[in-house]
Amino acid sequence: MEVFAFVIGIVLMVVGLAVSIALHELGHLWPAKRFGVRVGQYMIGFGPTLWSRRIGETEYGVKAIPLGGYISMAGMYPPSPKSAERGGRAGGGFFATMVQDARAANDETLDGDDDRRVFYKLPVWKRIVIMLGGPIMNFLFAIVLFAILLSGIGVQTSTTTVQTVNECVIPASAERTTCEASDPAAPAAAAGFEPGDEIVSIDGTPIEIFADASEIIRSSPGDTLSVVVLRDGEEQTLQVVPTTAEREVYDDAGRLVREASGDPVTEEVGFAGIAPSSAYVQQPIWAGPQFAIENVGAVAGVIWQLPVRIYDTATTLFTGEERDPDGPLSVVGVGVLAGEVAAAEAPILNRVAGFLSLLASLNVALFAFNLLPLLPLDGGHVVVALWDGIKRAWAKLFRRPPPKPVDATRLVPVTFVVFIALLVMGGTLILADILNPISLFG
Template identity: 70%
Template sequence: MEILAFVIGVVLMVVGLAVSIALHELGHLWPAKRFGVRVGQYMIGFGPTLWSRRMRGTEYGVKAFPIGGYISMAGMYPPSPRERARAAEASASAQTAGSASRTGRAGGGFFATMVQDARDANDETLQGDDDAHVFYRLPVWKRIVVMLGGPVMNLLFAMVLFAILLSGIGLQTATTTVARLSECVPTTSSTECAESAPAAPAEAAGIQPGDTIVSIDGQPVADFDEASAIIRSSPGEQLTFVVERDGTEQSIEVTPATIEGEVTAADGTTTTEEVGFVGIGPSVEYVTQPIWAGPQMAVQNVGAVAGIIWQLPAKVWQTGVDLVTGAERDPNGPLSIVGAGRLSGEVAAADSPVLNRVAGYLSLLASLNIALFVFNLIPLLPLDGGHVAVALWDGLKRAWAKLFRRPPPKPVDATKLVPITFVVVIALIAMGAVLILADIFNPVTLF
């Protein structure tokens, strides 16, 4: 059963990833069509096509490997009339010079050929110089909307998932209801109770499991953290606990024992001080949060993930070093899809209530969408952030020309950035390979 549950968890993560990709590409598709851009394909996954159907000029389909997706928009880049004219002239000169003219018109060399291939592929999506249904003809703000649509959909999906998690299921919270009692006062040398160890103050005073703490020394307490703060700050001082038991309230006098405990200051530093101890353990329950708590958590996670993405090359390098040396990985470091699937399988196979496992899965899927949102905003092609950067540069050039009353500049030819794009793609593949190997042979585990 445990293996079956693990497999189900992995499958659920694959399905969740496919849905996330579908929503991402829908975020591009919908504004593109609204702005009149001709969209040839909307595909989920890569590799052989498993299913497709053409509707209103767009082919919608699913491919074999759900590790990404894409839409193909007409005229992502402006046409290259000079290159096409040179190609036509070369074709007219000699039919046999096809491959040679291809190299010649790109100027020769591997990267130059790549640039020309990108231009040729882009030109195939155009239907003449007067084609109005192309991406590059859109105003700058519309191009930015189209390219940001995908990442924003991932962010919105994460907000919905976190809202379901926090407002639908609830946040696990230590309540003021007593679940268990310690038998004795702990010592620094042992966690077991010796015969000479003094009894824990709570048990000695008569507090029982199931009691709900209402107030301590006249201070109402709403959760266990508030109760714990009062207890820890009152070593050796008698406190009056008001507890609710069987529907009635009663007062119990408790004097916290004095033990050595760690205290964390506001600046994050930790010191060892004398603190109070009574020996109560809280019950943990799901407490539903306000509907805005989900979006707030999503925004907080954006900041945390951005911190990881900013250091991604260094963190991937350290992950590779840990893989080679066998050292334990940073649990807060980057993961591949393999790692996310593995964690989802662990959550599904965990020996815990079903609700806990559902909450864990929703948290993982929401975090994955936050990662997709942040990662795609990196201003490098072929990522969405790279296309946004190109559009902004185009807009800046046009604004500069308008300011100084110069003729409108030609559209930015992003095909010139193909060599940089190639390097970025190779780097992403290399980092992905390192993370996949690490997630297979040196994985991060939850338990």
């Protein structure tokens, strides 16, 4: 059953990725058609076509590998120079041939020199709107998902209600979870705590959230604390003396802090032996957009250091070291995490929340990554359009003839290098996600 749930989680993430890609390409398609550009194809995925249907002048379809998508717009670049047409295939080697092939493929989308329904003839702002439409759709989708997660489902928060009371104090070094006769009784059990008690105050300090109670207990080993609880509608006062316990130290990100030798760092704290119940607390409607924006900042930080992070990830393949849980993932890694969420022993609402969080974060990553000013990414096409606009504005300012449109096919060699780099980095992450995966549960 657990394996079945794991597979279901992966399948759902594949579907979620396909939806994200479809929305991304729709973000390009809608403004392109709105501005009159002729669009030949709208495809989700790569490889062999599984299904397609022509509606009007556009063929809509789904391909076998759901790792991307594209729309085919007429005249992404200006027509080939007349000299190139007369000279046939360009000389100069591999890259020159790539440039000529790109021009030839682009020329096939043109309908004569007077064709007005082409991308490169649009005003600069319209070209930018078309290219930014895809990433923006991913960002809007992320906002919707985060809004459902935070304002619809809510954030799981520890309440002031006691869920469980430990019967005994088990030494931290013991590799067991059940009590033995030699174990001392837990302070909360000895004080008379019962599941369902709602903590009202401790030593006169009102308790709003369980973290308040936990902080007082942890800082008061050996002290007698007067705890007021609400039980069956009536307040009762219990006297509890937290015992001293050795516990491992975790940082703000929830990661175990270790010594230089690798041993866990521990500290002595007060321990009573109670655990809180939890409930979903719905957040304000603006929490979704706010969290999405914060997520963009975190993802941008990862992308900024991507080469270094990829190198560190590759190193773990040879050293066997644990990967940075906040490091980059491939779609394989995201799928594995989705499978773990689906197979987790947790209420269905918790698993739904985990899946929505993963899918929303994936869309934030798609948004941020596609804004990189590199061809063939959307950000690269935006830079080309801006450069074209700057050239035109410069010519107009000095009353010179309008310059020729920027021929981005000349950047095909750069595009090829970027593509190879992305392929290598993606392959490294996929290999790491298979051989040394990041796990939600350690």
